[in-house]
Amino acid sequence: MxxxxxxxxxxxxxxxxxxxxxxxxxxxxxxxxxxxxxxxxxxxxxxxxxxxxxxxxxxxxxxxxxxxxxxxxxxxxxxxxxxxxxxxxxxxxxxxxxxxxxxxxxxxxxxxxxxxxxxxxxxxxxxxxxxxxxxxxxxxxxxxxxxxxxxxxxxxxxxxxxxxxxxxxxxxxxxxxxxxxxxxxxxxxxxxxxxxxxxxxxxxxxxxxxxxxxxxxxxxxxxxxxxxxxxxxxxxxxxxxxxxxxxxxxxxxxxxxxxxxxxxLQPERDFEIVEGYFEDLLQGEATNQPTNYLHVRLLDDGQLIDPMGKLRKVYPNILYLERKRIHSSTRLDQLEKVKQRQKRSHEELFASFYEDIKGTEISEYRNQIVKEAIQTIKDKERGK
Amino acid sequence: MxxxxxxxxxxxxxxxxxxxxxxxxxxxxxxxxxxxxxxxxxxxxxxxxxxxxxxxxxxxxxxxxxxxxxxxxxxxxxxxxxxxxxxxxxxxxxxxxxxxxxxxxxxxxxxxxxxxxxxxxxxxxxxxxxxxxxxxxxxxxxxxxxxxxxxxxxxxxxxxxxxxxxxxxxxxxxxxxxxxxxxxxxxxxxxxxxxxxxxxxxxxxxxxxxxxxxxxxxxxxxxxxxxxxxxxxxxxxxxxxxxxxxxxxxxxxxxxxxxxxxxxLQPERDFEIVEGYFEDLLQGEATNQPTNYLHVRLLDDGQLIDPMGKLRKVYPNILYLERKRIHSSTRLDQLEKVKQRQKRSHEELFASFYEDIKGTEISEYRNQIVKEAIQTIKDKERGK
CATH class of the missing domain: 3.60.21.10 (Metallo-dependent phosphatases)
Known part of the structure; x- marks a missing residue:
């Protein structure tokens, strides 16, 4: 069989x-x-x-x-x-x-x-x-x-x-x-x-x-x-x-x-990650199959004007464009941010999450509800 | 067959x-x-x-x-x-x-x-x-x-x-x-x-x-x-x-x-329209089948406190509660409103519709778009 x-x-x-x-x-x-x-x-x-x-x-x-x-x-x-x-x-x-x-x-x-x-x-x-x-x-x-x-x-x-x-x-x-x-x-x-x-x-x-x-x-x-x-x-x-x-x-x-x-199985359009400098990529040599679905990582540092629009003329199916941040100073900044974040309280973390999602600061009223919820969970964890 | x-x-x-x-x-x-x-x-x-x-x-x-x-x-x-x-x-x-x-x-x-x-x-x-x-x-x-x-x-x-x-x-x-x-x-x-x-x-x-x-x-x-x-x-x-x-x-x-x-086909719960005064309806005699889906028309004039809540204790499946407005003056008012409405232009009608739906007045910019659309239709109708 x-x-x-x-x-x-x-x-x-x-x-x-x-x-x-x-x-x-x-x-x-x-x-x-x-x-x-x-x-x-x-x-x-x-x-x-x-x-x-x-x-x-x-x-x-x-x-x-x-x-x-x-x-x-x-x-x-x-x-x-x-x-x-x-x-x-x-x-x-x-x-x-x-x-x-x-x-x-x-x-x-x-x-x-x-x-x-x-x-x-x-x-x-x-x-x-x-x-x-x-x-x-x-x-x-x-x-x-x-x-x-x-x-x-x-x-x-x-x-x-x-x-x-x-x-x-x-x-x-x-x-x-x-x-x-x-x-x-x-x-x-x-x-x-x-x-x-x-x-x-x-x-x-x-x-x-x-x-x-x-x-x-x-x-x-x-x-x-x-x-x-x-x-x-x-x-x-x-x-x-x-x-x-x-x-x-x-x-x-x-x-x-x-x-x-x-x-x-041979896909018509493959998924591919390509990396390079903007001007080089524009030459069209980043992939043998320009119609592939691409995740493009740009290595350039400075400002670029409409890189997606320009690259799509060469690679029509770019799905994702990433700018590589390679300044070591920036990386340190990010590390610092992570460290700062780890120090924040649950309330602060939630307030920051709320702001990220909703685009506005959390109201005092809602913040109070969150505080109480967190307190309830903490109490339960302590077996109260 | x-x-x-x-x-x-x-x-x-x-x-x-x-x-x-x-x-x-x-x-x-x-x-x-x-x-x-x-x-x-x-x-x-x-x-x-x-x-x-x-x-x-x-x-x-x-x-x-x-x-x-x-x-x-x-x-x-x-x-x-x-x-x-x-x-x-x-x-x-x-x-x-x-x-x-x-x-x-x-x-x-x-x-x-x-x-x-x-x-x-x-x-x-x-x-x-x-x-x-x-x-x-x-x-x-x-x-x-x-x-x-x-x-x-x-x-x-x-x-x-x-x-x-x-x-x-x-x-x-x-x-x-x-x-x-x-x-x-x-x-x-x-x-x-x-x-x-x-x-x-x-x-x-x-x-x-x-x-x-x-x-x-x-x-x-x-x-x-x-x-x-x-x-x-x-x-x-x-x-x-x-x-x-x-x-x-x-x-x-x-x-x-x-x-x-x-x-x-005999439905378990029928659809029924019942009409009467609040106090009478509360006696439970408005229908032989109190579990029917009801549209209730109340004939009462004055204020009633939570009529839906009270009636639902007797008729659990009321779907719709209507207060009958029987003042002749009110009826005339409504007739007047209809007449007024008939006189209004398409632009005005749309603006009023927009306000009903969106809850805010139509902006000048959008109103202009509507005007142009109406004009286009009118032109077409006239065979331009």
Whole structure:
């Protein structure tokens, strides 16, 4: 059995005020071509189909077009879950009717959930579709108020599966979550934080044949080869500029996964960070692909007149222009500011935040309310 | 063949700040019971499934539950179109996949559209699903820029059907529009207005076996028995207080419609207008059903302290409280005001409108823009 694993489409995403819909459409056409070439037995979309709970209508149209093609033209089962960006209620529309067409769209956690079971010549493969849910929802569904963290929620969900099904057969977990190991050192540090940790220990999943994850945008394995993030469809921020986006093709045999391959996605307009002096950049040599989405870092010191306007004539899709402040004196000034800030009281910090956001000074009346709120919290912390 | 015809569900409707979702849910349960009892061969929903283009998630859930029950539990084909309140793009999600399940959900006008054809022992019945569209969209689809009015759009659509299909067979039109005859005298007057008329001449539809309409909220026939509005699911304003809501059951034989019956819908909370003196109303005898949604008209003259608060203890669902101004002098004052208003220029009217809406006087700069716009329109009207 061959699977294609993708996630984090984020349809309807807006980056620096630019709608990504056209880029997403071109990328999904590429995805459909990959499907046609690879001829998988099932397609997994591990959450964040949309970027927000009420996506723009163009995004709705694009998802509709894509799923309709996969189901109606190719007749390949699609197994999709909602991620933290999706609205479970809205994504659930039609789900019961879609099932009969081979589109399994799960956005709500239920008790006694049945996996979707597909077969190959070696026997059944069970797909467990676990939509993104808060720990409180798992606590509610399993009537177990002791579940407070994502880790505890995952323990419960896995326990439930292992109680009801024989793990001798092949089981696939489809989830949208932070699995520890995904970000190495940083993640371990966060794991040790008491409470509120978003991380789940990847070792919990050791009995699953394959774990198809969404949430992290970089394609990567977590602790072992068969626990994987497919990564997002596109780059969605400049922090992803160095990513190589792909979908993951998985081959399974009787004993489990026999091969894993990343099939590259080539964006029409890439995300790129370029750095240089204004006059040099105007020569147009900062990038091989001037239509890329650019984050431009200008090294110039002095005043420039309308640098964005001028640069956009050469690079039409600059999303962000940054002036590098390299005076050491300025840097010291900033350090000094940070130090000053650290000395300020909660009241002062809030007043400054208020002014930043609202553009006017906080009134005495409101300041009083803030003071009292802070006092209440401090009292509580001291156990009064 | 037996049909059930309903329309104007307006799921997600808010009336005087009250969400109607629970009333709608109870009404749709009643509707599902009617379906179970009547066992129709098809169900028609003639537009305005939702009240707005982005309905609240509870409305999405309710529509999903209802359609899923009709299709999955009863296996009865559902033929639905979008009305002027629905978002064509959002309602289109999954439409291609739903078709195979017997849910025909049409919200976009296409060229060479095929009807949905069902069969009984007398032969085929063709259902033409015509979503609500602006005349400009019909002009675009048929590449005929001469189409400017709803009337011209309907002429074109009917022509197109009659060219491509034999009208000897039975044809059903499902539409969401204003058909003339629906409001008698008033409508004829409006029909005579040059351009921009929303009305369509009902006689255009004479060759259709049945015309299933949505848009007007009162169940009614238009010029003939087989051209009908089913009316809305619920009362949605106090102007509908005297309506009797129903769904329409239609029996068809070889030659056409053989019987039409209105199956009553009984709301849990009715809309009612009550009138009386404050002290009398407090006795609780203004209505047999104190939980009804009430528009209360108080006849009292003098000052009353918190009448809404006090009345709500007896009638919890008062939506609107009106004080009747019965001083004849006041009435004359108002008449005088209306007369004065009629004398005012367009500029003055706009300035007053602006002040009403924005709460501040219009600036000289903006007033100038309005003046110029009005002048442009006047010039155009004079054929300059």
């Amino acid at each position: 061959k699977l294609l694993h993708t996630a984090d489409w984020h349809l309807g995403k807006i980056v620096h005020n630019v709608h990504m819909t056209e880029d997403q459409r071109s990328m999904l056409e590429q995805f459909v071509n990959i499907v046609e070439e690879e001829q998988p037995d099932a397609i997994i979309i591990a959450g964040d189909l949309y970027d927000r709970s009420i996506p723009p209508k163009q995004a709705v149209e694009l998802l509709n077009d894509t799923l309709t093609t996969l189901i109606n033209d190719f007749n390949i089962p699609v197994l999709a879950i909602s991620g933290n960006h999706d609205s479970p209620d809205r994504l659930q529309f039609g789900a019961e009717l879609f099932k009969r067409q081979g589109l399994f769209l799960d956005s709500k956690l239920k008790k006694d959930r049945e996996p979707v079971t597909l077969h190959d010549s070696y026997g059944p493969v069970h797909f467990h579709l676990i939509p993104y849910v808060e720990p409180a929802e798992v606590a509610y569904v399993f009537e177990d108020p002791s579940i407070k963290s994502h880790q505890e929620a995952a323990v419960k969900l896995i326990e439930d599966i292992q109680e009801r099904f024989s793990m001798d057969e092949r089981h696939i977990w489809i989830g949208h979550a932070f699995l520890a190991g995904g970000m190495e050192s940083e993640s371990e540090e966060r794991l040790s934080m008491i409470g509120g940790s978003p991380y789940i220990d990847a070792h919990l999943f050791k009995d699953f044949t394959y774990v198809a994850l969404g949430h992290l945008h970089q394609p990567q394995r977590v602790t072992k080869e068969t626990i994987r993030y497919s990564g997002s469809l596109l780059k969605y921020s400049f922090s992803e500029a160095n990513h190589k986006k792909s979908v993951t093709a998985i081959e399974m045999e009787e004993s489990g996964v026999s091969s894993i391959e990343k099939v590259a | 037996k049909l059930l015809h309903t329309a104007d569900w307006h799921l997600g409707k808010i009336v005087h700040n009250v969400h109607m979702t629970e009333d709608q849910r109870s009404m749709l349960e009643q509707f599902v019971n009617i379906v179970e009892e009547e066992q129709p061969d098809a169900i028609i929903i003639a537009g305005d499934l939702y009240d707005r283009s982005i309905p609240p998630k509870q409305a999405v859930e309710l529509l999903n539950d209802t359609l899923t029950t009709l299709i999955n539990d009863f296996n009865i084909p559902v033929l639905a179109i979008s009305g002027n309140h629905d978002s064509p793009d959002r309602l289109q999600f999954g439409a291609e996949l739903f078709k195979r399940q017997g849910l025909f959900l049409d919200s976009k006008l296409k060229k060479d559209r095929e009807p949905v054809t069902l069969h009984d022992s007398y032969g085929p019945v063709h259902f033409h699903l015509i979503p609500y569209v602006e005349p400009a969209e019909v002009a675009y689809v048929f590449e005929d820029p001469s189409i400017k009015s709803h009337q011209e759009a309907a002429v074109k659509l009917i022509e197109d059907i009659q060219e491509r299909f034999s009208m000897d067979e039975r044809h059903i039109w499902i539409g969401h529009a204003f058909l003339a005859g629906g409001m008698e005298s008033e409508s004829e007057e409006r029909l005579s207005m040059i351009g921009g008329s929303p009305y369509i001449d009902a006689h255009l539809f004479k060759d259709f076996t049945y015309v299933a309409l949505g848009h007007l909220h009162q169940p009614q026939r238009v010029t003939k028995e087989t051209i009908r509005y089913s009316g809305s699911l619920l009362k949605y304003s106090f102007s509908e207080a005297n309506h009797k809501k129903s769904v329409t059951a239609i029996e068809m034989e070889e030659s056409g419609v053989s019987s039409i019956e209105k199956v009553a």
